[in-house]
Amino acid sequence: MPSMKDLQGRDRPTWCPGCGDHGVLNAVKLAMVNYNIEPHQLLIVTGIGCGSKLPQYMWVNGLHTLHGRDIPIATGAKLANHKLYVMTVSGDGNTYGMGLSHLLHAARRNINITSVVQNNQVYGLTKGQYSPTSETGTVTKTSPPPAGAIEQPVRPLALALIAGATFVARGFAKDPRYLADIIGKALMHRGYALIDVLQPCVTFNRVNTYDWYSERVYKVEEQPGGYDPTDFAAALEKAQEWGDRIPIGILYQVERPTYEDHLPAIQEHSLVELGVHRDTAELERLKREFM
Amino acid sequence: MPSMKDLQGRDRPTWCPGCGDHGVLNAVKLAMVNYNIEPHQLLIVTGIGCGSKLPQYMWVNGLHTLHGRDIPIATGAKLANHKLYVMTVSGDGNTYGMGLSHLLHAARRNINITSVVQNNQVYGLTKGQYSPTSETGTVTKTSPPPAGAIEQPVRPLALALIAGATFVARGFAKDPRYLADIIGKALMHRGYALIDVLQPCVTFNRVNTYDWYSERVYKVEEQPGGYDPTDFAAALEKAQEWGDRIPIGILYQVERPTYEDHLPAIQEHSLVELGVHRDTAELERLKREFM
Amino acid sequence: MPKNDLTFLLGGEAGQGIESSATGFAKAIAHAGLHIFDLRDYRSRIRGGHNFAQIRVSAEPVTSHRETVHVLLAMTEEAVRRHYPQIPAGGAILYDEAMPVEDAIWEAVQARGIQRFPVPLRKIAEEIGGAAVMMNTAATAAAAGVTQFPFSYIEEIIRVNFGKRGEAMVSANLKVADAAYRYALEHYAAGFDHTIEPIPGAPSRMLLNGNEAFAFGAVAGGCRFAAGYPMTPGSPVLEWLAGHANQYGLVVKHTEDEIAAICMAVGAGHVGARALVPTSGGGFSLMVEALGFAGMSETPVVIYNAQRPGPSTGLPTRQEQGDLLFSLWASQGEFLRVVLAPGTHEEAFEAGWRSFNLAETYQTPVIVLGDHFLATSSRTLEPEALDLSAVKVERGKLLSPAELDALEGEYYRYAITEDGVSPRAVPGHPKAVYVGEGNEHDYQGRIAEEIEDRVALNAKRLRKLETARQSMRPPKRYGPAEAPVMLVGWGSTVMPALEALRILNAERPTAQYLHITDVWPFPAEAVAQALGEARVTIAVENNALGQMARLIRQETGIRLEHFISKYDGRPFSPEYIVRGVREVLHA
Amino acid sequence: MPKNDLTFLLGGEAGQGIESSATGFAKAIAHAGLHIFDLRDYRSRIRGGHNFAQIRVSAEPVTSHRETVHVLLAMTEEAVRRHYPQIPAGGAILYDEAMPVEDAIWEAVQARGIQRFPVPLRKIAEEIGGAAVMMNTAATAAAAGVTQFPFSYIEEIIRVNFGKRGEAMVSANLKVADAAYRYALEHYAAGFDHTIEPIPGAPSRMLLNGNEAFAFGAVAGGCRFAAGYPMTPGSPVLEWLAGHANQYGLVVKHTEDEIAAICMAVGAGHVGARALVPTSGGGFSLMVEALGFAGMSETPVVIYNAQRPGPSTGLPTRQEQGDLLFSLWASQGEFLRVVLAPGTHEEAFEAGWRSFNLAETYQTPVIVLGDHFLATSSRTLEPEALDLSAVKVERGKLLSPAELDALEGEYYRYAITEDGVSPRAVPGHPKAVYVGEGNEHDYQGRIAEEIEDRVALNAKRLRKLETARQSMRPPKRYGPAEAPVMLVGWGSTVMPALEALRILNAERPTAQYLHITDVWPFPAEAVAQALGEARVTIAVENNALGQMARLIRQETGIRLEHFISKYDGRPFSPEYIVRGVREVLHA
Ligand SMILES: Cc1ncc(C[n+]2csc(CCOP(=O)(O)OP(=O)(O)O)c2C)c(N)n1
Ligand SMILES: Cc1ncc(C[n+]2csc(CCOP(=O)(O)OP(=O)(O)O)c2C)c(N)n1
Ligand code: SF4
Ligand code: SF4
Ligand SMILES: [Mg+2]
Ligand SMILES: [Mg+2]
Secondary structure: OOOOHHHEOOOOOOOOOOOHHHHHHHHHHHHHHHOOOOHHHEEEEEOOOOHHHHHHHEOOEEEEOOOOOHHHHHHHHHHHOOOOEEEEEEEHHHHHHHOHHHHHHHHHHOOOOEEEEEEOOEOOOOOOOEOOOOOOOOOEOOEOOOOOOOOOOOOHHHHHHHHOOOEEEEEEOOOHHHHHHHHHHHHHOOOOEEEEEEOOOOOOOOOOOHHHHHHHEEEHHHOOOOOOOOOHHHHHHHHHOOOOOEEEEEEEEOOOOOOHHHOHHHOOOOHHHHOOOOOHHHHHHHHHOOO | OOOOHHHEOOOOOOOOOOOHHHHHHHHHHHHHHHOOOOHHHEEEEEOOOOHHHHHHHEOOEEEEOOOOOHHHHHHHHHHHOOOOEEEEEEEHHHHHHHOHHHHHHHHHHOOOOEEEEEEOOEOOOOOOOEOOOOOOOOOEOOEOOOOOOOOOOOOHHHHHHHHOOOEEEEEEOOOHHHHHHHHHHHHHOOOOEEEEEEOOOOOOOOOOOHHHHHHHEEEHHHOOOOOOOOOHHHHHHHHHOOOOOEEEEEEEEOOOOOOHHHOHHHOOOOHHHHOOOOOHHHHHHHHHOOO | OOEOEEEEEEEEEEOOOHHHHHHHHHHHHHHOOOEEEEEEEOOOOOOEEEEEEEEEEEOOOOOOOOOOOOEEEEOOHHHHHHHHHHOOOOOEEEEEOOOOOOHHHHHHHHHOOOEEEEEOHHHHHHHHHOOHHHHHHHHHHHHHHHOOOOHHHHHHHHHHHHHOOOHHHHHHHHHHHHHHHHHHHHHHHHHOOOEOOOOOOOOOOEEEEHHHHHHHHHHHOOEEEEEEOOOOOOHHHHHHHHHHHHHHOOEEEEOOOHHHHHHHHHHHHHHOOEEEEEEOHHHHHHOHHHHHHHHHHOOOEEEEEEEOOOOOOEOOOOOOOOOHHHHHHOOOOOOOOEEEOOOOHHHHHHHHHHHHHHHHHHOOEEEEEEEHHHHHOEEEEOHHHOOHHHOOOOOOOEOOHHHHHOOOOOOOOOOOOOOOOOOEOOOOOOOOOOEEEOEOEOOOOOEOOOHHHHHHHHHHHHHHHHHHHOOOOOOEEEOOOOOOEEEEEEHHHHHHHHHHHHHHOOOOOOEEEEEEOEEEOOOHHHHHHHHHOOOEEEEEEOOOOOHHHHHHHHHHOOOOOEEEEOOOOOOOOHHHHHHHHHHHHHO | OOEOEEEEEEEEEEOOOHHHHHHHHHHHHHHOOOEEEEEEEOOOOOOEEEEEEEEEEEOOOOOOOOOOOOEEEEOOHHHHHHHHHHOOOOOEEEEEOOOOOOHHHHHHHHHOOOEEEEEOHHHHHHHHHOOHHHHHHHHHHHHHHHOOOOHHHHHHHHHHHHHOOOHHHHHHHHHHHHHHHHHHHHHHHHHOOOEOOOOOOOOOOEEEEHHHHHHHHHHHOOEEEEEEOOOOOOHHHHHHHHHHHHHHOOEEEEOOOHHHHHHHHHHHHHHOOEEEEEEOHHHHHHOHHHHHHHHHHOOOEEEEEEEOOOOOOEOOOOOOOOOHHHHHHOOOOOOOOEEEOOOOHHHHHHHHHHHHHHHHHHOOEEEEEEEHHHHHOEEEEOHHHOOHHHOOOOOOOEOOHHHHHOOOOOOOOOOOOOOOOOOEOOOOOOOOOOEEEOEOEOOOOOEOOOHHHHHHHHHHHHHHHHHHHOOOOOOEEEOOOOOOEEEEEEHHHHHHHHHHHHHHOOOOOOEEEEEEOEEEOOOHHHHHHHHHOOOEEEEEEOOOOOHHHHHHHHHHOOOOOEEEEOOOOOOOOHHHHHHHHHHHHHO
16 A cells, blocks of 8 residues: 555646645545555546646656547557556646547546546636636636626536446545545546546636635535435436535446456456567468458 | 529439438428528538538538538638528538537537538448447447447437537438428527437448338427427436437527627627728727837 | 450449459459459449449569450449540450440440440349349359359359358359359350460469558557547558457557547557557548657557548548658657558558557657558468568567566666667556656656756657668669669559569660658668669659659759659559650650 | 846746736836847746746847846846856846845855845835735836836836726835835946936837737738637737737637637638637647648638647747748648748738738638747837838739629639639629538539549649749848858747847858748749858758758758757757857868
């Protein structure tokens, strides 16, 4: 079992002091500690954005890739070595803008990876443009007045549910222990898991602050009457809830065979284990197909 | 008012005899006739696929573009000249695979264009690979046995609803008059309209045939108790219905300001009407901003 | 000449089944020990339109089609109209007796001295077989009859092809074939010069196209993962691999788009699987950003771009070599990509496995530039021509788990080395925890912006350009060294070019051909040397802008004086090249 | 020398407010009639890390920064450590008296004869202004004090900059500024050589960076639509246009990705609006497929690629010229794209409007290759330098509604013409109903696969390459014609190069500079001619592979003998070029 110290990175985070990404980083590390995942057993694939720098700030296999493309890259890594835990960590611009299609197709596949989305409702790294989850009316340099952001914000959890995700959750960067628990469960879950994380950007988002979120969030499992995370209809409703009240917790979790489960080639060994050497006799047989 | 003859193209369709695309073509023409849209008033932007060749086979402004990119191209055309009717026509691979993200972002924007999707649950033009709407288990050259297609099919209408589309409908290529009515209403609708069309591919899809669809489709407005297309919850439920019964008709229609409504620059004239000439005094004023 | 040296052309509409009949027919002739070159010409539509297969048969190995057609199997009037000008006097047109053809056309046919061989194809199919679809069977059997090709070969193929569909299907087709064969034999064989006679003792040969050769080579080279989005003419590779995935231990993914395809392959490559992305130019265009990421993160990946005519959607089912310079510079910034352009089926096979060795050795993307002509043309090959004993697996500086176990000190993914190649470890080992980076970074993989880091890492990566150049093969020279004309081409042009040399050099040494297969890093010295002594230089390229000629000038300063260009969407024929050379010589 | 000729460097962490203080300070000095060149150096992070602004002040126009720094405003110890080597004896470091700095550094500073000017910046900010954030105000005011720059200019800028935030804010900042100014003036001005003295009667000048110049030029040229996805350093153009959209009648769309951005622009261009896509290399990589569609469908669109170092994400906030050859060949197949590479602010403005004329005249995509250095460096310009009277709107063969009304016969979108350009009509007119096509097509826009159509249309499109070449400007030559060294560069390299010429030619004519702005279709003849008489040729490029040198060799056969390369993510300084030239001359 790794300790928090084992997971410490070579470099300290370059995020702004107070940024929600610090909480996400803590949660990821805590999840590894609590669920006994060693740094070499996990591959964290990230896109581009402030939060996507995360693997740089801890001790874990990382792959810091392209804006919006972490999910297909993670998918390929998982298909080639499904014995690794594979996780993506990226921002809302990355995942709900540029990468939205990949997210939904991953959900349809039920590929066994976990996506953590640092949703700060803004583009941090490029300095404060509006994002797919910005509230309608948000004024930024690319959504000037009078209208501000014209679009209706993306409802990522509802889209993922409709697409077929088998694990859909939301966390809050202010509560890394709670988030860690969700991340740990997502990593243990067999299938595609999406975790939307409310992640305050203290520099560019002066509306959706720690306080703003704190006033609104509630844990689904604590609601009166309890909560059944296998109830699709209930999950779909919760996934659309946004405003005065914002649900966090595991909104949905069910079992369905993963994409990998359907692939005869890798039922025993991973592709990486199968290696690169081919039996010549096998190839000679293949030649006969052309005769 | 154009006649069907006015809308006849220079070339005859090259689609397979019996292909559902013939029905879609008829429906588009009928809609123009019934809703009095002249060929030069409508721009049909298409992607790539069998069905995307449609503008070649009628008399209308067409733009035959790239696989999956018809929606953003149409969006740009609409923003530059919102006095044109703008419509996209493309296949399921095009729109729910390659172009899925564009579709959902268009819905969020409520840009005033109409998308007609020829959903034959297969890739026609590239000869029969499985598509995002192929049923799980469908065996094709890219989804070989034992598993066939592993993914859960895309539910486009539900996704569009969640994303914010204000007009969501389904038609059937076998019934061009009914489809024409939907298309006409979509063109008259102010906002983003998605019309999923059940379009049998008689060459590569031997499962989802005319008969298969005919046995299952029913018109929402004909169901006992009637149907209220402004009821989001009902629409969301219908949009997920697929199997023994498949609803067709207008599942959802509400009013919301369009994207264009929010743009001060084009409230009076379109960008094209504003033209390319700038007043020098205006530009001199602009220079002062830099001083 | 008349024996075992002729070309069949099967022409008709898409959906008439010409594609599969032609394949069966070619295979039957190959089984009789003859050599085949089978060219395909078809449209980007599913039904209708004029398509054809042009099957050259020869007792000797052939590397290309020829323009001349000896037997035209015309399933439509259009096939007659389009192709009779390719038939010399004495050649024949075989067609259904009931097929209407304009008088004017028949008159022209007659004027050329072409024979007309009507056969009751439809009648035989319907009356004997019970279905008009069997007209194809009838037609190919008739073609066999006309050329006195023994029926047993036709029978064998029918048994194999229709076997899966039941005994009734087999026997109906056999009966149809027999009737048509006999009709043609009895009515026309005597009056027809050309015959096909089995070659006793000929070895069993493969008949495969460039896509298949490449895909097979990839499997031989240990490819374990392929991801792609269907695009003509690259998708058959994806489909072939998908069809063989379970048996050969591959995972093959049809993705949501080409961006996902290359991204998945990069992910798979990063963790250590040999990963392939088959596509065509339009798909490759979408992969450009991720190509650069592979370059920056030093991830091996192989992209197979079967070129077709652009720009944009262009001519989806046709031939061009228009993506050469695009491949060399695609993506922002500067990094090593290796570009190979196989020209023959043998080279396609070799590129299949060699590309992975290069990708892993240099930890970088490798682009294999195929083209429609090579991808879709089939040729007979001795099994040994795809030399399995030559297949080597070279993984470069990949550290094995044992090596990592034994590692003293820290592992640094991007260690600065003299040759630019850093020891590589894949994720999963406790001693090799690191971050693969797309931002500029230091030798450890830490994001870095300092001048020293940038210079060190960029220089390291770019040193691989020179290191990899040493793996690049020099161009191959064909033809007599004393020939005054040096033709220069790349990719599949070599196939018709070799046939063109035969024609051009028949009387006296006239032309040589310089065939460039390894395109980037450009083997400049070897090319310059080969061109150094040439008297008349002519670029031969299936494009309009002479991209290889530009590259040669850029890298060597040598300007090829002439240019035989073809950008009509069709491949070169040997005769086209010959005409081009003669024009240059007589100008 | 000491008067009105010095460089300030403001260095500190991201988030300390250096960026905006520097902008205000530069503006204040510009208002006093002095010339400014303001270079920015910052990291791809929001807080922390070392950033700086290097502001050169001169009585004469200047086109670049210089390496030497006379006054270092150090907000951090790191700023001292990094920059003191740039300061000559007599220069000064201005810093908060409480800022801890290692003794060793101060010793080194002392050894160089650099003066230390501690000021109680924080104390003044906190005690007089009431907030530590006002340290920036204090620092720039102190810098003014040290150089005896009249306080009134500082005051004016403070009033303007803080005006929106209320009178209290203004007066607090003014008080802080005044105290710091006086402190510096009293304590240090007398002992400091350099002064800034307002130039009476100097014209009002603009102070703007290349992004602003380009965006302004685009608006002047009738740009009505812009779509983009934020990417450094291109996004400021998107943001500037978005901020001016309502007032100037534009629609500006921040899209879901770069693919959507170029697609929207192509859609807008197709229906007749002048449409722009600002981006950087990574974003451009995603646009490659649609670029080809614009080429095939003959749709005008302008792409502005502000280059930054690759490969991949590379160094997001830094300088490189690495996308030249990529731009020339991006996308499958062959078609005309025009590529411009403005090097100065004036040229950026001009490219802003001229690009649209070229795009509409040749009905094709135009790529404007900017780079980070030009995009983010500000320079003072006389208002007339951005010459509005030179702005012309040329729409080529665009048919007006009246012309269409009068049209006899059918309208054919892709009519075959001698110059390759077909009369263009936008959708909306009853006489001009047609299909814009991305598949190969005939002159009417009908999908076509026949040889004749392909050849006719491809040749027509490619004829535009030669037609457009006539619009390409020859390179500009700077420096004495008799100078033996010919430097050759493109894009923003011209700015430091011109300064380098001043240094190199101070004693005797040594070097000239050939500045290539119009890159494709390449003005080969003009370049060859300009190079023809050069004795020593040296390419000067902000990249590692010498892309322009390769292009010149490819298109003219001329090989530049030497290469001054820089790929460390930083722009050329004049001194760097001078050193490079001297190395070549003394080698
Ligand atoms: C293809 C591409 N386009 C644009 C960018 C520039 N870019 C970097 S990060 C970013 C947005 C960041 O927003 P988000 O994903 O929400 O992450 P955050 O910074 O908020 O954590 C953008 C647009 C890029 N790196 N690549
Ligand atoms: C970027 C790109 N990738 C691949 C293709 C090849 N392609 C053409 S049509 C098509 C799929 C067609 O399926 P669909 O969109 O469902 O249309 P249909 O033919 O069924 O009407 C594909 C993959 C392409 N044109 N462009
Ligand atoms: S800009 Fe926002 S998201 Fe980025 S590090 Fe700072 S607080 Fe975090
Ligand atoms: S292949 Fe299918 S979709 Fe395409 S034309 Fe034929 S029937 Fe229609
Ligand atoms: Mg964000
Ligand atoms: Mg389809």
